[in-house]
Amino acid sequence: MKNHQRILVVEDDKNSLSGLLKLLQREGYETSGAISAYEALALMETQHYDIVLSDMKLPGLGALSLIDEIRKKDTEIPIVIMTAYSSIENAVAAIKRGAEEYLTKPLNIDALKRTLKKIGERQLLLKENEALKVRLEKKNAFQEFIGNTKEMRKMFSTIRDVAPSTATVLICGETGVGKELVAQAVHRLSPQKGGPFTVLHCAALAGGVLESELFGHDKGSFTGALYTRKGRFEMAHQGTLFLDEVSEMSLQVQVKLLRVIETGQFERVGGEVTKEVDVRLLAATNKDLTKEVAEGRFRKDLYYRINVIKIDIPPLRDRRDDIPLLTDYFLIHYAQKNTKNIKGVSPEVMKLLKDYNWPGNVRELENAIERAVVLSKKNVIETEHLPSNLTHSGETTSPYLQLRVGTPLKDVEKEVILKTLELTGGSKTDAAKLLGVSTRKIEYKVKEWETGQ
Numbered sequence: 001m002k003n004h005q006r007i008l009v010v011e012d013d014k015n016s017l018s019g020l021l022k023l024l025q026r027e028g029y030e031t032s033g034a035i036s037a038y039e040a041l042a043l044m045e046t047q048h049y050d051i052v053l054s055d056m057k058l059p060g061l062g063a064l065s066l067i068d069e070i071r072k073k074d075t076e077i078p079i080v081i082m083t084a085y086s087s088i089e090n091a092v093a094a095i096k097r098g099a100e101e102y103l104t105k106p107l108n109i110d111a112l113k114r115t116l117k118k119i120g121e122r123q124l125l126l127k128e129n130e131a132l133k134v135r136l137e138k139k140n141a142f143q144e145f146i147g148n149t150k151e152m153r154k155m156f157s158t159i160r161d162v163a164p165s166t167a168t169v170l171i172c173g174e175t176g177v178g179k180e181l182v183a184q185a186v187h188r189l190s191p192q193k194g195g196p197f198t199v200l201h202c203a204a205l206a207g208g209v210l211e212s213e214l215f216g217h218d219k220g221s222f223t224g225a226l227y228t229r230k231g232r233f234e235m236a237h238q239g240t241l242f243l244d245e246v247s248e249m250s251l252q253v254q255v256k257l258l259r260v261i262e263t264g265q266f267e268r269v270g271g272e273v274t275k276e277v278d279v280r281l282l283a284a285t286n287k288d289l290t291k292e293v294a295e296g297r298f299r300k301d302l303y304y305r306i307n308v309i310k311i312d313i314p315p316l317r318d319r320r321d322d323i324p325l326l327t328d329y330f331l332i333h334y335a336q337k338n339t340k341n342i343k344g345v346s347p348e349v350m351k352l353l354k355d356y357n358w359p360g361n362v363r364e365l366e367n368a369i370e371r372a373v374v375l376s377k378k379n380v381i382e383t384e385h386l387p388s389n390l391t392h393s394g395e396t397t398s399p400y401l402q403l404r405v406g407t408p409l410k411d412v413e414k415e416v417i418l419k420t421l422e423l424t425g426g427s428k429t430d431a432a433k434l435l436g437v438s439t440r441k442i443e444y445k446v447k448e449w450e451t452g453q
Ligand SMILES: Nc1ncnc2c1ncn2[C@@H]1O[C@H](COP(=O)(O)OP(=O)(O)OP(=O)(O)O)[C@@H](O)[C@H]1O
Pocket: 144, 145, 146, 147, 173, 174, 175, 176, 177, 178, 179, 180, 181, 182, 244, 286, 326, 362, 363, 366
C-alpha cells in the first residue's frame, strides 16, 4: 500500500543507505538518500519531507548538529536516529535535542517499520485535526458569511482583531449589507461567546417602550406594567447586546445608555434598585452618526463611547466580485429549501446581477434569488425569473405596484395576491411561498373573492 510519506535517509555507508532506501520503497514510502548532514540539509531546502531517518555517526557535521540545524527551521518534522548499542548515551542526547525516537543497530526491520508507521499515523491525525480545527473555526465564526473580495477579507480580519477586546464596536453600512451578521461574528469570536447574544432594534420602538425594553420595568411603573420585567441589558449579562439602528434612540434614552456604558449600572423603569451588568455592547447604524451629532439628534459623548472601533461594511455595488459567490450560495440554500434541482443562472442573468446597483444590498440579492428559485420551472435561472427592476435598468420605483397611501388594507392585500399569482402563472403554492403565507390562506382568499364575499 502506498502511503505517500516522504522519508529522507541520512547514512554515510553507501551499501546500508541503498539497502534502506529499497526497503522503505517496498513499504510504499517515497525516499531520498543523503550521505552527509550537509547533503541532507541541502535536500531539505528544496524538498518537503515528512520524516528524517539519520545515522548517529556521520562524517563532518554529526547527527546532533544535524538535529539542531533542522530544528532551527522546522520544529515539527520527526527525526529518527539509528545508533549502535555502544552509544546509547548519544541517542539519549539526540532525543533531548529534539529527535523523536532512536533505533539500535544492527537494525531490526520490524522495529523500524513499526516506528515509521506509528509516526506516520500520528502525523496524519495531527493534520486532520488541524484541518478540522481551521474548518470549524471558520465555519463557526463566519458561518454563512460569504465574501472573498479584498474588502470583505479585510473586514473579516478586523473582526478577528477587535472581537477579543471588550470595546464597543460601531457597525456602519447601508441597509441589507450584513450588519447583523458582523455583530454575530464579533460575538462568536469574543470571550463572551458562551453568553447570550441579544438584539434590540431601536427604530421599531417609541421612546418610553424602548427604555423599558432596554432596562426593564417594575410592576406598576406605568399603566399596563402588570409584571416586573427584565430588560435587554439584564438578559445580555455576560454576553453581547446588539443595538440596531442606534441613531433612532431618543436623547433621553441616550443619556441612560451612556450611563450603563460608563458604569455598568442602571435602574429598571420605575425601579429603585441599582442593577449592575457586564455586557459587551455592539451598535449598528445606516446613518452618518457624525451628521446626527452635528444636527443635535445624537449625543456627542455617547457617539465617542460607542465609536471606539468602527467597522464599515462596503455596499454590494463596491464589491461586485462577491456577487457570483453570493448568488451560488443563495441558490443552493433556496433550491434545497424548496426541494428544487437548480444548477445555476444563465450567463445573461449573471451579467444583470453583476451590473445592477443593489440599493438593498445583499438582502435584495437574497430576495431576488429566492424569488427566482420559486418561479423557475427549469434547472437554470433565466432573465424572466428576475424582478423587473433588474431587467429594466433605470427604473427606480417599485416595479410591482403603485399604491396610494390610505388604500384600504384588504384592497392592498387583494392586489398583492393577484399580482403575485400573475407572476407565478397561477400557482398558489409558489405565490404562497413568495408571500410568506400558507397555500391554504391564498386558496381561502381566492375563494372569498370568487364568491364575492
Ligand atoms: N456576506 C453575506 N453572506 C451571506 N449572507 C449575507 C451577507 N450579507 C448579508 N447577508 C444576508 O442578507 C440579509 C441582510 O443582512 P443583515 O440583516 O445582516 O443586514 P443589515 O445590514 O443588518 O440590514 P438592515 O440595515 O436592514 O438592518 C440577511 O438575510 C443576511 O443573512
